[in-house]
Amino acid sequence: MKHLTKRTLSMAAILMVLFTAVGCTVPTNQQTIDNTAEQKTTIVTSFYPIYIMTKNISKDIPDVSVVNMTGTTTGCLHDYQLTPENVKTLEKASFFVINGAGMESFMDEVVKQQPDLKTIEASRGIQLIKGDGDEGDNPHVWVSVDLCIQEVKNITEQLSQQDAAHAEQYQKNS
Numbered sequence: 395m396k397h398l399t400k401r402t403l404s405m406a407a408i409l410m411v412l413f414t415a416v417g418c419t420v421p422t423n424q425q426t427i428d429n430t431a432e433q434k435t436t437i438v439t440s441f442y443p444i445y446i447m448t449k450n451i452s453k454d455i456p457d458v459s460v461v462n463m464t465g466t467t468t469g470c471l472h473d474y475q476l477t478p479e480n481v482k483t484l485e486k487a488s489f490f491v492i493n494g495a496g497m498e499s500f501m502d503e504v505v506k507q508q509p510d511l512k513t514i515e516a517s518r519g520i521q522l523i524k525g526d527g528d529e530g531d532n533p534h535v536w537v538s539v540d541l542c543i544q545e546v547k548n549i550t551e552q553l554s555q556q557d558a559a560h561a562e563q564y565q566k567n568s
Contacts, residue, residue: 435557438463438487440498441471443536444516447546448491451553455563461487476500476507484508489556491549493517495533514552516545 434457439445445462452458463480464471484490484504492498494515504511520541522531535541550568554561 435459435488435560436461436486437489437491437553438483440464440490440492441474443542444491444493444545444549447516447536447542447549448553451546451550451564451567452560453567455560455567458560463490471497472499474498474500476503481507484511487511489514489553491516491553493533493536493545495520495522495535496530497533512556514549514556516549518548518552520544520548 435455437448437452437458437460439448439460439462441464442462445460449460452460461483463483464474485508489512490504490508491514492501495517497517498504501513504513517533517535520535522533522535525531536545546568550564553564557564
């Protein structure tokens, strides 16, 4: 019995070390576009879940980079205010991938400052959960597995239409 307990404790310690090592890389709060890179296509995303989806759709495409505009510690995206750094990042973007459905309250400002920016809306065509009373419709569609899959499909379809040079790779990755 003592031998089994020691073995269990040893395995638990090893697993804790492995899990700690895996989680050691902490993304920065704000990513910027590297001006020295020879990237032909730069995709900027509005927040972390959309970044993860887009990063996977564009993985292993050497001349495509994905930048998360708001970082990983934004807090409530509904109240997010554009920073001068965000505006600079969007100026260099080929595409801006957003959740849509009212999630990014700063989009009016983006459209005003960057009227030619190609925007891809992940929630396009997705039926939102209706809010009760004064609650608006729920734009948090990525928390549903089925709707997250639909968002990935939407991002893939729109990127493929607007960036034909990489359409096949986006489809394959998706």
